[in-house]
Amino acid sequence: MNSLKAVWSALFESFRDLLPIILVIGFFQLAVLQQPIPNFGEIVIGIVFVVIGLTLFVQGLNMGLFPIGETMAYAFASKGNIFWLLCFAFALGFGTTIAEPALIAVANEAASIAATGGMIADNQQDRDSYAQGLRYTVAISVGFAIIIGVFRIIKGWPIQYLIVIGYSGVVIMTVFAPPEIIGIAYDSGGVTTSTITVPLVTALGVGLASSIKGRNPMIDGFGLIAFASLTPMIFVMGYGMLV
Amino acid sequence: MMHLFIDLVYVILDTVWDVVPIAAIIFGFQFVILRKPVPNLKRIIIGFLLVLLGLGFFLEGLQAALFPLGRLMAQQLTDPAFIASNNSDGILQWWDYYWVYLFAFAIGFATTIAEPSLLAVAIKANQVSAGAIGTWGLRIAVALGVAIGIALGVFRIVTGTPLYWYIISGYVFVLVQTMFAPRLIIALAYDSGGVTTSTVTVPLVAALGLGLASTVPGRNPLLDGFGLIAFASLFPIMSVLGYAQLSEWKERRNQHSASRQAAIPKKPTQ
Numbered sequence: 001m002n003s004l005k006a007v008w009s010a011l012f013e014s015f016r017d018l019l020p021i022i023l024v025i026g027f028f029q030l031a032v033l034q035q036p037i038p039n040f041g042e043i044v045i046g047i048v049f050v051v052i053g054l055t056l057f058v059q060g061l062n063m064g065l066f067p068i069g070e071t072m073a074y075a076f077a078s079k080g081n082i083f084w085l086l087c088f089a090f091a092l093g094f095g096t097t098i099a100e101p102a103l104i105a106v107a108n109e110a111a112s113i114a115a116t117g118g119m120i121a122d123n124q125q126d127r128d129s130y131a132q133g134l135r136y137t138v139a140i141s142v143g144f145a146i147i148i149g150v151f152r153i154i155k156g157w158p159i160q161y162l163i164v165i166g167y168s169g170v171v172i173m174t175v176f177a178p179p180e181i182i183g184i185a186y187d188s189g190g191v192t193t194s195t196i197t198v199p200l201v202t203a204l205g206v207g208l209a210s211s212i213k214g215r216n217p218m219i220d221g222f223g224l225i226a227f228a229s230l231t232p233m234i235f236v237m238g239y240g241m242l243v
Numbered sequence: 244m245m246h247l248f249i250d251l252v253y254v255i256l257d258t259v260w261d262v263v264p265i266a267a268i269i270f271g272f273q274f275v276i277l278r279k280p281v282p283n284l285k286r287i288i289i290g291f292l293l294v295l296l297g298l299g300f301f302l303e304g305l306q307a308a309l310f311p312l313g314r315l316m317a318q319q320l321t322d323p324a325f326i327a328s329n330n331s332d333g334i335l336q337w338w339d340y341y342w343v344y345l346f347a348f349a350i351g352f353a354t355t356i357a358e359p360s361l362l363a364v365a366i367k368a369n370q371v372s373a374g375a376i377g378t379w380g381l382r383i384a385v386a387l388g389v390a391i392g393i394a395l396g397v398f399r400i401v402t403g404t405p406l407y408w409y410i411i412s413g414y415v416f417v418l419v420q421t422m423f424a425p426r427l428i429i430a431l432a433y434d435s436g437g438v439t440t441s442t443v444t445v446p447l448v449a450a451l452g453l454g455l456a457s458t459v460p461g462r463n464p465l466l467d468g469f470g471l472i473a474f475a476s477l478f479p480i481m482s483v484l485g486y487a488q489l490s491e492w493k494e495r496r497n498q499h500s501a502s503r504q505a506a507i508p509k510k511p512t513q
Contacts, residue, residue: 017362020353021443025312028346033319038312045247046308050357053301056293057359061366064290067283068269075277088272095264101257102445113466159430160421167414174407183406183469190440190472195298196265198360198438202367217371218427225364226433229476 007055014054018047061199069203077211082154089150092201093228094143102191103138107131110184110236117180120243134239141235142192145227146201152223153208156215159223166230173237181240188236189229198225247307254306255299262295301359302442310446313350317451320346321458337401343455344394350447351393351475355386360438368431376431384486385435385479392478393448396471400455403462406470413477420484428487436480440472448475 029037037043076085097103111131115122120130152162174182193201201224209221273281281287319325320343327339355361365378399409421429440448448471456468 017357020356021309021350024346024349024353025309025316028316028320028342028349029312032342032346033316033325035319042247043308043312046304046306049247049251049300049304049307050309051304053297053299053304054357054359054362056297057301058297058362058366060290060293060295060297061363062290064287064292064294065363066367067290068281068287071281072269072273072277075273075279079277084272084276088268088276091268091272092265095268099261099264101261102441109469159433160418163421163433164418167418171411171414174411180466183466183473186406186410186473187469187471190437190476191445193360193437193441194261195359195363195441196262196294198441199363199367200265200269202364202434206367206371216427218368219430221371222364222368222430222434224434225437226430229437 010055010058011051014051014058017054018050022047057195065196065199066203069200070207073204073207074211077208085150085154086147089146089204090143092143092197092204093146094139096194096197096200097142097192098135098139100192100194102194103135103188104131106184106188106191107134107138110134110181113180113184114240114243117178119178119180119240130243133243134236137235137239138188138192138232141231142228145231146224148231149205149224149227150208153205153215153220154212156220159226163226163230166227166234169234170230170237173234173241177237177240181237185233185236185240188232192232193225193228197228201225201228247303250307251299251303254303255295258295258298258302262291266291298359298442305443305446313447314450316346317447317454321451321454323458337398340397340401343397343401343451347397347451348390348394350451351444352386352390354444354447355389355439355479356382357443358439358441359443360441361385361435364431364434364438372427376428380486381431381435381483384483385439388435388479388482389439389444389475391482392474392476393451393471395478396474397451397455399470399474400452400462400467401459403459403467406473410473410477413481417477417480417484420481420488423488424484425487425491428484432480432483432487435483436476439479440475444475445472448472 026037029035072088076088108127108131111120111127111134114120114130115127120126148162152159173185177185202222205224206217206221209215209217209219215221273279326343361382362378365376365381368376368381369378395409399406424432449468452471453468456462456466459467
């Protein structure tokens, strides 16, 4: 009885998270564009799917992704081997980014811009290799970002110093990068962090900060995602300059 | 209706492919390097399966219900015929796009509230701060940041001003804010910039940007259609820092007025 109640309240919470989208789309469709809602039945089923999906995701987060991220952080901290921790950090950043669907889409888009802008020859082969090069560039930059972020947690450096360096890097690269690449580069920072990466990386950071003496999980534990969205901008502009 | 369920199976299979490399890295390091038994391994594996299933349902639901309608809406709202119907002189100025700005604001806010990555970070921040940072407080602050960011990003596409002006002045603003913000919130605020834009926000916002850039006269979709995501990752940093500054300032004022009231001797009644 109690668990049934818990399921209902979890489903209700997910529905509440979704409600703003339903209201916005409903309002613009009915009141502003003044058109009926097409495929009403399918939309209702879709909404039910989204609500179920969000509920299962949050459940799985607390059961699987958060605990494993923290367990590994504690295990690395107690083992005291920084080399393997940094290897893990790189693998996690690189591995989760290279297969990211949003990144694949952005890379293909960038390749067609480069072809239209005359930066590369306009044929399928050159486009594919350009897009693939870009994907590897971004994935390496995210791996690199997680390494720096983990190293910062170990050393306890204030995050703002590294962010200032990163921002300066972005500004300097903007001056020299070809203008066609700038929009893509700025956007690539936002698309790299997927829904599975974020909870894992957050749990890793918080776990590390709470198992290393003298670190505060609130001040030192967060910030990994911030680096993962900053370095791709610099690397992608660099890629645009080199290729 | 049936095709929804068939699509669902495909989407779940796709998600499996996204998760396999991550699981391989985690369990590879766990068993080869760390060589320590994982407590509650069964529970963790069930958790992974729930995440898989959950994302499958979530993505299929979005693709079936909300994305097609949202994309269509972005197209219709940016259609010059629709925008011209609101103005009499026939020359489109940037303020004639007010429905587009409003839609950008509203859809930015609404999709961010439903973003699973942000929910994950909010849950973690709530745990770590022992409840001091409410999940809703953080999510609403971030969502407002995304809403303002996307509305401004749409304004940029309409006016055709260079993207880097906005982003670089945004950086300067964030750095100034950082100097005055409470230390505890800084890392979380920087993180919230990266988590806002994933599964829900990117497809709808990208459709809006490309739609607008291909209909506003003088814009090139390839050059001007991008950049909305960048706005959506920058402005939440400001809004979260601002939210923390505001609550700190309020608290200080309350304490201040409380101590002042305590200092003033009460008037004798009668």
